[in-house]
Amino acid sequence: MLTCAYIWCCLAKARNDDNRLAFAIPLDCRTRMDPPIPAAYFGKCIWGCVVTAKTTLLTGNQVFIEAAKLIGENLHKMLMDKDGIVKDKLPLEELLSDGIPTTIISIAGTPKLKLYDIDFGWGRAKKLERISLDYGASISIDAGKESEQDFEIGVCLTTMQMHAFVRVFNLGLEPYV
Numbered sequence: 001m002l003t004c005a006y007i008w009c010c011l012a013k014a015r016n017d018d019n020r021l022a023f024a025i026p027l028d029c030r031t032r033m034d035p036p037i038p039a040a041y042f043g044k045c046i047w048g049c050v051v052t053a054k055t056t057l058l059t060g061n062q063v064f065i066e067a068a069k070l071i072g073e074n075l076h077k078m079l080m081d082k083d084g085i086v087k088d089k090l091p092l093e094e095l096l097s098d099g100i101p102t103t104i105i106s107i108a109g110t111p112k113l114k115l116y117d118i119d120f121g122w123g124r125a126k127k128l129e130r131i132s133l134d135y136g137a138s139i140s141i142d143a144g145k146e147s148e149q150d151f152e153i154g155v156c157l158t159t160m161q162m163h164a165f166v167r168v169f170n171l172g173l174e175p176y177v
């Protein structure tokens with residue numbers, strides 16, 4: 001959650017405007033459906049948790065902790081809903097409740113899959129990349145190739161946005177290096 005919140009804040013600082021940003025987190029809902037989906041079901045059952053905030057809310061010092069609280073509270077509220085995860089809910093309604101966001105930042109991947117460990121007969125992957133600009137910004141998060149404690153994070157932005165993001169990302173980490 002802190003990783004996602006830090007990246008969300010860095011993207012907001014790199015944008016440097018007063019628009020609304022949406023952060024979309026895909027959820028695997030197979031075990032959370034009511035009635036439950038059979039264990040033999042082989043397919044996708046993805047739902048989204050959408051968190052929105054104004055860019056100015058995400059641009060102060062150490063605000064990534066506040067962003068993590070926003071993400072955590074929305075995830076908790078959605079996952080603990082007694083009526084089920086998707087009953088009478090549309091991500092679009094939640095997305096538009098506080099105004100129309102100008103950018104949707106979406107996550108792809110999960111460290112739990114350990115994609116670097118998969119071998120289809122050609123050997124293990126040396127590099128994983130996901131590319132998408134469908135909704136304005138895409139973040140991929142995977143387990144690291146060297147260690148299970150590492151994350152590999154990919155961010156897909158336009159060239160100008162990427163230069164601004166890298167500058168903000170590195171500046172935010174300087175006190176900890």
